[in-house]
Structure formats: C-alpha cells, structure tokens
Amino acid sequence: KNKTNKTLFIKMKLIIIGIIVLLLTAIMIKNVKLKHIKIILEKLHIVDWVGSSRIVVVKKDLKIKNWPKKFDGLKIIQLSDLHQNDFNGELIENMVKETNKLEPDLILLTGDYIQYDEKPINPLVNRIKHLKSKHGIFAVYGNHDCYKKSSKAMILSKFTDIGIRMLENELVYPAIETDDENADSFAIIGLGDLWDQNFDPLRPFLELQTIRENIGKHIPVITLSHNPDTAEELKSYTCDLILSGHTHGGSIKIPFIGSAFPYYKKLITSLPNKYKSYFPYTNYLNVVDHIEWVEGIHKIDRLGDNNEKNILYVSSGVGSHESGFRIFCPPEINVFTI
Numbered sequence: 001k002n003k004t005n006k007t008l009f010i011k012m013k014l015i016i017i018g019i020i021v022l023l024l025t026a027i028m029i030k031n032v033k034l035k036h037i038k039i040i041l042e043k044l045h046i047v048d049w050v051g052s053s054r055i056v057v058v059k060k061d062l063k064i065k066n067w068p069k070k071f072d073g074l075k076i077i078q079l080s081d082l083h084q085n086d087f088n089g090e091l092i093e094n095m096v097k098e099t100n101k102l103e104p105d106l107i108l109l110t111g112d113y114i115q116y117d118e119k120p121i122n123p124l125v126n127r128i129k130h131l132k133s134k135h136g137i138f139a140v141y142g143n144h145d146c147y148k149k150s151s152k153a154m155i156l157s158k159f160t161d162i163g164i165r166m167l168e169n170e171l172v173y174p175a176i177e178t179d180d181e182n183a184d185s186f187a188i189i190g191l192g193d194l195w196d197q198n199f200d201p202l203r204p205f206l207e208l209q210t211i212r213e214n215i216g217k218h219i220p221v222i223t224l225s226h227n228p229d230t231a232e233e234l235k236s237y238t239c240d241l242i243l244s245g246h247t248h249g250g251s252i253k254i255p256f257i258g259s260a261f262p263y264y265k266k267l268i269t270s271l272p273n274k275y276k277s278y279f280p281y282t283n284y285l286n287v288v289d290h291i292e293w294v295e296g297i298h299k300i301d302r303l304g305d306n307n308e309k310n311i312l313y314v315s316s317g318v319g320s321h322e323s324g325f326r327i328f329c330p331p332e333i334n335v336f337t338i
Contacts, residue, residue, distance in 0.1 A: 048326040053090040055098060055318065059335045060297065062311065064240045066218040067338055068184035076222070077104040077133075078334040080245030081112040081142065081317030084124035088319055091331060092127045095318055098333055100132050106174060107133040109164070110245040110315065111142025111193065111226035115322055118151040121158055129162040135174045137164045138188055142226040142246060146196035167224065168192045171204040187221040194227040201230075205237045228293040231312045235303045239310040241336075247288055249295040249316025253328040260327075262291040 048054055077099055084092060099107065114120045131137060139159060146152050156166050165172065167190020174188055187208055192198030201223075212219055220240045225231070228244040250261025265285045268276055276282055288294060295316055299309040318331045 048320075048330050052088075052326075052331070053094050055091065055094050055331045055333060057098060057102070057335060058332045059337070060313070061337050062241065064220050064311075064338055067220050068186060070184060071186065071338070074105050074338045075102065076106045076108060076336040076338065077102060078108050078110060078243050078245075078313070078315050078336065079318060080110040080226075080243075080315040080334075081248060081319050082109075082124065082128075083112055083144070083317075083319030083321065083324075084114055084120040084127075085319070085322050086120075087322070089123065089127070091318065092124065095331070095333060096127055096130050100130070102333070102335060104132075104335075105134045107131055107137040108188070108222070108224055108243055109137065109139035110224055110243050111140050112144045112245065112317070112319075113142070113155060114151060115144055116147045116151070118148065118154045121151070121154050125158045125162055128164075138172065138174060138190060138224065139164050139166050140190040140224045140226055141166070141168065141193045141196065143193050143195040146193050146198070166190075168198065169200045169204055171207050185219065187219050189221055189223045191223065191225040191230065194225075194230050199225070199227075199230055199233075201234060201237060227288070228312060228314045229289050231293060231298075231300055231310065232290065234310060235300060237310075238302065238308070241338075242310060242312045243315070243334075244293075244312065245315045245317045247294045247314060247316070248320060248324070248326070249314075249329045249332075251284075251320070251324065251326050251329055253295075255328055258296070259294045259329075261294045265291050 079095065079099065082092060082095070113124055141152060141155070145155055159166050167188070169192050170190055172188050172190075173185050189201070189204045189208065191201055191204075208219065208221060221238070223234065223239045223242045225234070225242060225244055227246045231242055231244070234242060247261070250259035252260040252264075254260050268279055268282055268285060292298070293312060293314055295314050298312045298314070300312055302308045302310055313334070313336075315334045316329055316332050318333070320326060
C-alpha cells in the first residue's frame with residue numbers, strides 16, 4: 001500500500017510539473033521577449049516548436065494473425081499529421097530523408113497534410129514526391145484536409161499525380177504480384193474522416209468479408225482511419241491493425257508516464273465553468289472522446305468475440321498547428337515490422 005501511495009505521489013508531482021510547463025509555454029509563445037528561452041528549451045530537446053526540424057524514429061514489431069509467410073518482416077512506415085505550413089518545410093524534408101533511409105516496403109499516410117487552406121499543398125507535394133516505397137504509398141484524409149472542399153479535391157489531384165493512392169472507404173491489395181486471386185496477400189482499408197461525416201466502414205468491410213468467404217481463408221487487413229475515436233465503431237469488424245493519428249500525442253508528454261492530455265482533460269472538466277477560462281488550450285480538449293487512445297498501441301476487444309482483439313496504433317505525428325508546440329513529444333516517424 002505504501003509503495004502504491006508513493007508511486008501515485010510521484011505521478012501527481014510529475015503531472016503538476018507538466019501543467020506548470022504547459023502554462024509557462026503558453027506565456028512564452030505569446031511573448032517574443034522570451035525567444036532565447038524558447039531556443040534553449042528546443043536545444044535541450046524539451047520543447048519542439050512549429051519550426052523545429054528534429055524528428056525521431058519509433059520502431060515497433062507486431063504480430064498479426066494469419067499474416068502471409070511471404071510477407072514476414074514487411075516494413076511499414078506510417079506518417080501522420082504533417083500539417084505543412086510556412087515554417088516547417090525543413091521538418092518535412094527531414095521526414096522524407098529519414099523515411100527513405102529506412103527503405104520501407106510500404107508507406108501509409110493517415111491524414112492532416114495541411115491546416116485549413118490549400119496554399120501549402122503544392123510545397124508539400126514537392127517534398128513528399130521523393131518518398132520511396134516498394135509496394136506504394138496509400139493515404140486517407142484527416143479533418144483539416146476536409147475543412148474546404150477545394151482543399152480535399154486538390155489533395156486528391158496532386159497526390160494522385162505523384163503516385164499516392166488516396167482511399168476513402170475503399171479496399172485495396174497493395175502487394176499482389178500475381179493475377180491469382182487466391183494468392184496469399186493482405187488488404188488495406190482506407191476510411192473517410194469521422195469529422196467530415198464521411199466515415200463509412202460498412203462497404204469496404206463487406207467487400208472484404210465476401211472475398212474471405214469466397215476463398216475460404218482469412219485475409220489480414222490494415223485499416224487507415226485518421227481519428228482514433230473510430231476504433232469504437234470498428235469493434236464490430238475484424239481489424240488486424242488500425243493506424244490513426246489526429247491527436248499529436250496530446251502535444252505534451254510527462255516523462256516516464258506518457259501524454260499529459262488525459263490528466264489535463266480530467267482536470268479541466270472537473271472545474272466549474274467560471275474557472276476554465278483561466279487555463280490555456282481548453283478548445284483542444286474535444287479532439288478525442290477516448291482519452292485513453294491519445295497515443296501509442298492499444299488492444300481493443302471485438303464485439304461478440306471475447307478472444308480476439310483489434311490492434312490500434314495512434315501516431316503522435318510529424319507536424320503541429322501553426323501556433324503549435326510539443327513538450328517532450330517530438331515529431332515522429334512510425335516503423336512497423338510485421
């Protein structure tokens with residue numbers, strides 16, 4: 001009991017420190033006189049501002065049931081939430097260079113390539129057109145990509161021009177090198193964005209189920225869905241791996257604990273309304289309903305099948321909002337070896 005209390009005490013101290021850092025950062029962002037402090041924090045790898053070019057590689061080994069033997073060791077890279085803007089061009093260029101060094105078999109993009117306007121699409125495309133992948137690049141939209149219909153249409157056109165396949169409630173087979181439909185392979189389902197009210201998993205999963213029944217065996221599927229809250233509805237489907245982004249990892253992580261977002265949201269929601277205005281960034285608290293899915297890997301029970309689970313991975317992403325920052329939460333490239 002004493003050990004439990006001590007652990008809880010340490011966690012609470014770190015949470016308080018995290019909140020203090022959050023408040024100080026909010027002040028610093030608005031006060032250019034403290035720009036030297038901002039530089040020091042970035043050099044110490046504590047804070048990554050929107051103009052930071054640092055990026056880390058996060059590697060995970062995953063096991064997927066009935067994964068085809070001929071694809072053992074497949075290297076998949078997930079890139080999420082690039083948020084191309086006027087300040088992070090060097091970051092995106094570093095992301096492309098580091099990704100190509102890893103020699104991926106497959107690259108999957110999980111949305112939010114811009115902020116709101118379509119202006120950054122051309123410079124983004126000029127950078128990501130250099131990405132290289134053995135079995136291609138597949139992508140889905142995020143909520144920011146769908147903010148304007150013109151932006152969404154431009155992303156589709158420009159990405160298609162450079163060989164990136166946009167998916168919206170669609171099923172594809174990225175690695176089939178034969179005309180034999182019974183050949184061992186895996187599928188990718190890319191879903192529409194939840195906030196765009198175009199999230200419709202029924203059609204592609206029905207198509208996949210029909211194919212599974214026709215060939216009499218399980219075809220593993222990797223599902224791309226920008227918002228991790230969609231994993232709730234996807235409990236009704238067999239999703240061997242769900243890749244999401246959207247949250248930026250909560251933007252602030254507490255060392256040795258994880259994202260500060262769940263704790264901050266619980267704190268703010270527990271306060272009377274008259275006090276909430278004193279805290280910064282409360283407008284971001286509704287970014288996800290499932291605060292437990294704000295970052296990292298999660299095993300989620302499938303409905304009607306207590307012995308099987310869907311695997312959800314939520315990337316902390318690459319970019320930030322134009323006024324954004326990250327504390328102990330660096331931009332990341334996600335590498336999965338299956």
